[in-house]
Amino acid sequence: MRAEVSETIAGTDFDALLARIADDVQPLVSQGKVASYIPRLAQVPADRFGMAVATLDGRRFSIGDAGTAFSIQSISKVFSLSMALDALGGDLWQRVGREPSGSPYNSLVQLEDERGIPRNPFINAGALVVADVVLSKRRDGLDALLAFIRERAGNADIQVDTDVAESEALAGFRNAALTNFIRSFGNIEQPVEAVLDFYFRQCAIAMSCEDLALAFLHQADGGRCRRTGVQVISPVRARRINSLMLTCGTYDAAGDFAFHVGLPAKSGVGGGIAAVVPGALALAVWSPGLDERGNSLAGTAALARFTELTGWSIF
Numbered sequence: 001m002r003a004e005v006s007e008t009i010a011g012t013d014f015d016a017l018l019a020r021i022a023d024d025v026q027p028l029v030s031q032g033k034v035a036s037y038i039p040r041l042a043q044v045p046a047d048r049f050g051m052a053v054a055t056l057d058g059r060r061f062s063i064g065d066a067g068t069a070f071s072i073q074s075i076s077k078v079f080s081l082s083m084a085l086d087a088l089g090g091d092l093w094q095r096v097g098r099e100p101s102g103s104p105y106n107s108l109v110q111l112e113d114e115r116g117i118p119r120n121p122f123i124n125a126g127a128l129v130v131a132d133v134v135l136s137k138r139r140d141g142l143d144a145l146l147a148f149i150r151e152r153a154g155n156a157d158i159q160v161d162t163d164v165a166e167s168e169a170l171a172g173f174r175n176a177a178l179t180n181f182i183r184s185f186g187n188i189e190q191p192v193e194a195v196l197d198f199y200f201r202q203c204a205i206a207m208s209c210e211d212l213a214l215a216f217l218h219q220a221d222g223g224r225c226r227r228t229g230v231q232v233i234s235p236v237r238a239r240r241i242n243s244l245m246l247t248c249g250t251y252d253a254a255g256d257f258a259f260h261v262g263l264p265a266k267s268g269v270g271g272g273i274a275a276v277v278p279g280a281l282a283l284a285v286w287s288p289g290l291d292e293r294g295n296s297l298a299g300t301a302a303l304a305r306f307t308e309l310t311g312w313s314i315f
């Protein structure tokens with residue numbers, strides 16, 4: 001981060017900034033569509049909005065429903081990717097690509113031509129391969145993932161919402177199809193049921209914006225967690241994960257998101273988005289109403305407003 005930006009961050013009135021953003025996007029809250037293909041998610045009230053910021057110099061700010069836990073869904077794919085890279089290192093890239101797909105997150109079409117190698121780790125197909133890698137390395141994969149997340153967020157109470165996991169399992173025909181299809185190419189090693197169970201549970205982890213901002217803070221600081229003093233992942237790996245978030249983190253809207261927001265970010269169909277201003281801070285926003293590509297409508301607008309008002313996009 002450039003020196004003048006660090007100075008501006010030190011002098012920013014974040015409470016006023018968040019209040020202004022919340023005010024500006026209020027007309028959009030409730031306008032999106034809450035995800036209903038996972039029936040349990042459809043019960044979440046559409047009128048929620050929360051946003052939280054955690055700065056590298058140890059300050060925290062939040063507004064609205066920032067303390068309410070919600071289903072992180074695809075945001076979990078960043079955490080599982082960190083674990084899979086730990087397990088396999090660069091060999092992971094033999095099994096999953098690094099290109100944006102330009103297709104919806106749950107699409108099957110590219111997999112046939114591309115011989116079961118998903119385009120990137122953040123579409124469902126890629127996250128299912130990542131889940132397989134984690135499970136191949138450790139039987140207690142889900143406990144290890146939860147421990148990783150709890151440690152990063154400094155919150156031992158973070159749990160899987162089992163109602164959401166079961167609801168997705170009952171309706172998870174597409175993910176089951178994806179896993180079977182990839183397995184037919186030999187790119188899934190574990191039993192399909194075990195991979196799906198891991199994947200549905202990781203997506204059903206419940207966290208608040210405040211938890212997520214803290215859990216992403218090492219991504220803003222070259223892989224180092226200032227709160228605990230731990231080097232969570234190497235600086236190179238943190239940079240590469242940020243690059244994947246930028247190019248693939250918001251599904252087939254990643255180009256548009258880079259255009260309007262300009263930050264590495266990962267969204268989920270629970271309506272959350274976690275984002276990183278490298279060298280400065282991490283932030284998270286939640287509003288359950290989604291746009292047609294599955295990103296939070298008010299959440300995306302809030303992040304766009306954030307970079308517009310502060311100038312802290314990476315571009």
Ligand SMILES: NC(=O)CC[C@H](N)C(=O)O
Nearest residue numbers: 073074105124203268269
């Ligand atoms: N984009 C998402 O957040 C999708 C995650 C969801 N669990 C699914 O597999 O469909």
